[in-house]
Amino acid sequence: MFSSLLLAWYDEHKRVLPFRGTKDAYRVWVSEIMLQQTRTETVSGYYTRFINRFPDLFALAEAPEEDVLKCWEGLGYYSRARNLHKAARTVVEKYGGVFPADLEALRALPGVGDYTAAAVASIAFDLPAPAMDGNLTRVLSRFHGVREDVDIPAVKRQLLALGQEDMPPVRCGDFNQALMDLGATVCTPGTPDCDACPLRPLCNAYREGDADALPVKAAAKPPKEIQMAVALITCKNKIWMIQRKETLLKNLWVYQLTEDYEQARDIEKALHALGIRAKQAEALGPARHVFTHRIWSMTLYHYEAESADCKEGRFVTLPEMLALPIPTAMKAAKEQAIRLLTPAVLPAEEGQLPALADVYSISWRESHAAHCSLDFLEKHTAEAMEAKLREHARQGRSVYGLWMANKAVGVLILDEKENELSALYIHPDDQGMGVGRAAVAFAVHALNAGKPMKLTVLCGNERANRLYASFGFTQEAACRVLDAERNLFEHDLLRLPESKKEERP
Numbered sequence: 004m005f006s007s008l009l010l011a012w013y014d015e016h017k018r019v020l021p022f023r024g025t026k027d028a029y030r031v032w033v034s035e036i037m038l039q040q041t042r043t044e045t046v047s048g049y050y051t052r053f054i055n056r057f058p059d060l061f062a063l064a065e066a067p068e069e070d071v072l073k074c075w076e077g078l079g080y081y082s083r084a085r086n087l088h089k090a091a092r093t094v095v096e097k098y099g100g101v102f103p104a105d106l107e108a109l110r111a112l113p114g115v116g117d118y119t120a121a122a123v124a125s126i127a128f129d130l131p132a133p134a135m136d137g138n139l140t141r142v143l144s145r146f147h148g149v150r151e152d153v154d155i156p157a158v159k160r161q162l163l164a165l166g167q168e169d170m171p172p173v174r175c176g177d178f179n180q181a182l183m184d185l186g187a188t189v190c191t192p193g194t195p196d197c198d199a200c201p202l203r204p205l206c207n208a209y210r211e212g213d214a215d216a217l218p219v220k221a222a223a224k225p226p227k228e229i230q231m232a233v234a235l236i237t238c239k240n241k242i243w244m245i246q247r248k249e250t251l252l253k254n255l256w257v258y259q260l261t262e263d264y265e266q267a268r269d270i271e272k273a274l275h276a277l278g279i280r281a282k283q284a285e286a287l288g289p290a291r292h293v294f295t296h297r298i299w300s301m302t303l304y305h306y307e308a309e310s311a312d313c314k315e316g317r318f319v320t321l322p323e324m325l326a327l328p329i330p331t332a333m334k335a336a337k338e339q340a341i342r343l344l345t346p347a348v349l350p351a352e353e354g355q356l357p358a359l360a361d362v363y364s365i366s367w368r369e370s371h372a373a374h375c376s377l378d379f380l381e382k383h384t385a386e387a388m389e390a391k392l393r394e395h396a397r398q399g400r401s402v403y404g405l406w407m408a409n410k411a412v413g414v415l416i417l418d419e420k421e422n423e424l425s426a427l428y429i430h431p432d433d434q435g436m437g438v439g440r441a442a443v444a445f446a447v448h449a450l451n452a453g454k455p456m457k458l459t460v461l462c463g464n465e466r467a468n469r470l471y472a473s474f475g476f477t478q479e480a481a482c483r484v485l486d487a488e489r490n491l492f493e494h495d496l497l498r499l500p501e502s503k504k505e506e507r508p
């Protein structure tokens with residue numbers, strides 16, 4: 004009676020989910036592992052991506068663990084991904100790539116517990132095994148009126164036996180999935196929707212009127228709160244990361260973490276042990292991540308390293324960082340890291356002029372070093388360049404600072420009246436890191452795209468010419484003499500509006 008009422012309801016009301024309707028043990032297993040401790044809505048997107056990336060057991064078994072973790076990124080409980088990968092290799096090696104249709108053999112695979120083994124056995128192989136998750140526990144305890152703590156092993160066994168008695172001889176997988184759906188949509192935690200429930204005529208808790216008090220559970224211990232410092236250590240355009248060896252978040256990549264953090268000295272000691280010489284640049288605020296048994300109460304800092312030397316871990320660029328599997332616990336830190344490693348173009352403020360003038364002086368001298376005498380180069384001091392920046396501003400041009408990891412790395416000067424990119428200088432140490440590209444993209448956006456955009460560049464500066472060409476600037480005339488004595492030549496580049504380009508022969 005129980006199962007016929009339930010299955011009739013299921014046939015009409017079952018949830019449509021991307022991992023439903025298959026009896027492929029691989030797919031059932033992947034979805035059931037994902038569903039452990041994760042909401043169904045969250046799993047749906049991840050499941051589709053995962054199956055596209057690893058369409059069968061062999062694809063998963065052959066993949067490097069780091070690829071599996073990257074695909075799992077954001078789903079949490081990463082030991083599931085590591086065990087999934089291990090289990091795939093076990094099934095290939097031990098069973099020739101075919102899942103065993105046996106509850107005990109499934110149960111022996113890494114990461115497969117009683118629930119997952121029963122779910123796979125019943126859905127893929129129609130074996131009569133109740134998949135005792137939170138939903139089944141709640142529905143069965145209410146239906147049968149079990150009023151003892153459901154976490155006590157004897158009570159668990161009792162509920163499993165009741166589930167087995169209720170299970171029909173066929174459609175075992177549908178029976179489990181029907182109970183899961185009923186628990187998720189009708190017999191929900193708190194106050195269930197008994198009026199919509201097919202089991203109401205036979206339900207003990209409904210009859211007794213205490214459904215909202217079931218299942219009985221002892222109060223859970225509150226998770227332990229751990230104070231943690233997260234140091235984002237940058238060196239030029241790179242950030243330091245390390246692959247964790249600890250059980251929690253094992254093999255995932257994190258920034259420098261100091262547990263039981265109390266004061267800055269704790270971080271400094273940790274950096275010393277890693278062989279990193281760095282000083283604190285900025286406090287970046289708090290972040291928090293709740294695990295099942297602990298809470299990381301984090302304070303984020305930005306540190307600047309003197310060099311990329313380190314005994315452990317490594318400094319990585321932004322694209323390298325984004326390719327690594329990084330846990331959700333690092334979400335706030337990762338956002339800050341992206342900000343630190345992304346070049347920013349900002350209007351120069353009065354207080355920033357000395358720092359920008361310093362970069363302007365160094366980069367100007369570097370770009371002219373091959374042509375000018377030492378005396379002439381040395382006249383372009385930071386003070387002289389600060390005066391030049393002020394003169395640009397006085398003449399109505401816009402002066403921008405280029406920043407990376409909160410450090411001035413270049414200057415950009417735009418003349419909106421002339422629709423001209425007047426100057427772009429980047430510190431020699433920070434070239435080739437996307438700063439120039441970000442600055443030109445900014446300039447093209449800030450100037451009037453409906454009129455020709457102009458700029459002047461030294462002849463022979465191939466790097467700059469290539470960069471500007473990639474934004475549609477073309478040379479308009481032959482090189483002209485800028486300073487014959489110093490062998491300096493320049494030429495104009497023009498970026499025409501789309502309509503003008505079409506008019507050209």
Ligand code: SF4
Binds near residue numbers: 145189190195208209
């Ligand atoms: S009648 Fe109410 S308490 Fe009983 S199984 Fe249905 S929803 Fe749950």
